[in-house]
Amino acid sequence: MVCAVIINAENKRIKLCNEIIGLMYGYIQWNSYDTEAGGIILGRENLGNDNLIFEFITKPMKKDIRTKNRFLRKDSEHIEFYKQLYSKHNGVYAYYGEWHTHPEDIPHYSIIDLTNWRKISKEDPKExxxxxxxxxxxxxxxxxxxxxxxxKLVCEVKWDEINI
Amino acid sequence: MSLQKYFKEFNEKIKMDYDVKSELKDKRDILLEILRNAEGIPAFKKFDQGSYSMYLGVEPLDKEYDIDVGLRFQVNCDDYAPMDLKDKIYDLLKDHTDYGATIKKPCVTVTYKKDGEAAYHVDLVVYTYADKDDTDSQLYLARGKNSESDETCWEKSDPVGLVNYVNDKYKGDDAKEDREQFRRIIRYFKRWKNKKFSSSGNAEPPSIGITLIAVDKFEVSKKYDYLEEKYIYDDLDAVLNFAKEIKDLFKFNGISESGRCLYSIEYDLPSELKFDENTNVFKKMSDNYMTDFKEKVDALVTDLEAVKNEADEVEQCKKLNKIFGDDFPIPEVDNAAKQQMCYIPPTSSSGAR
Incomplete structure (x- = not known):
């Protein structure tokens, strides 16, 4: 059984639900021929405080581009999944960011990642x-x-320290 | 609109319903009228005791409602045997309802039915004075089921002092909100107790024990919110801290023949009140029952800590619902999260190189 992870961030806590941790774990690039995987992170914010609950991620889709060192989220199914979730739950789910795998033990962001994150930060109305x-x-x-x-690095989760 | 909101909804659901109480009060008054008009029953003054008088009544689960009434007879204790007045009351009331009356050790119980089933009962507790001309003199409770039993006796008692001891804990308008949290926490505990323990025999710790521990050990959990300019109460912290206080009262008491580690709990009635000595309120519970109580309190502390560590309010409510039962509300996700903008970047490019 996979445990959820709760992170203490500034003035709030962030919960990564066990389902999304299990899903991401399944895409680790153990072998040299494994390709990168990725998707979007979707969650909600408590009404009574600022805690965030990351409850869903999307998995790689058919039209995404996956190589050993690249992941391009191109398939519109990611957006479709989010839109359906948003309307089914009266607009309480939000996009919180991207996830993807790297073929390294301890992951670091690349220049490509940084450029991408900066672009998202500029366009996303969220802070x-x-x-x-x-x-x-x-x-x-x-x-x-x-x-x-x-x-800013907010948390690292060691796979051998959580129940997988 | 935080977890506190759901605690308050829970409190509203489990709090003894005033309409039911008024029906109980009517029944009580009819019984008292019968006793007042009966020959051979000395004059008495009635007072309310039990959870009703302390504003701590909780809707029972699969149990009857009850109301405890103390009858202070204007007689000298020495002039009566303990069973004299109880037997007379029993004789007068035994045919009053379909269920009749029963003599129990501390009282005479009259049970009423509603829709064909036992729905509530009135417990009449008999007291006499050491000196009938001095209403401040020692009160004695008529304890016993029959005059043959060795246990039957006049027992020193201070029921009015006990009610005042509890009700004086947070007195006055200034303490209103603190008092409300104090009462809520006791109600939560009583509901938990009702859910987790069998009410038969002495498996269930008595409510007065929980209430007295709360009077002495409970601490209000609140924080001042400078934006709202008021105190924000935190019932989760309050109930967790109180559960820890109870947990700390258990002492190791040896190992049973079957190899079970046994624990005991002692909590005496307040020494400043005029009760008999050795008044451990948990004394009726056996070693095994006390140990069950300890194990359940330990689990309660662990479970409440898990609630505290949970970040998701919906999950917190689900856990609390497991602890306290179905009256604890579980909100829909849609109603427990903030509204969000529908935005997502159309594409994204990531990579290790």
Missing amino acids: MQYHIIVGRKQLRIWEMRKKCFMP
């Missing part, structure tokens, strides 16, 4: 996004704040 990179030994989460030039 903040959270991006996840999944490595072989760790999953790491960065916070990207509007008008901040650099992402």
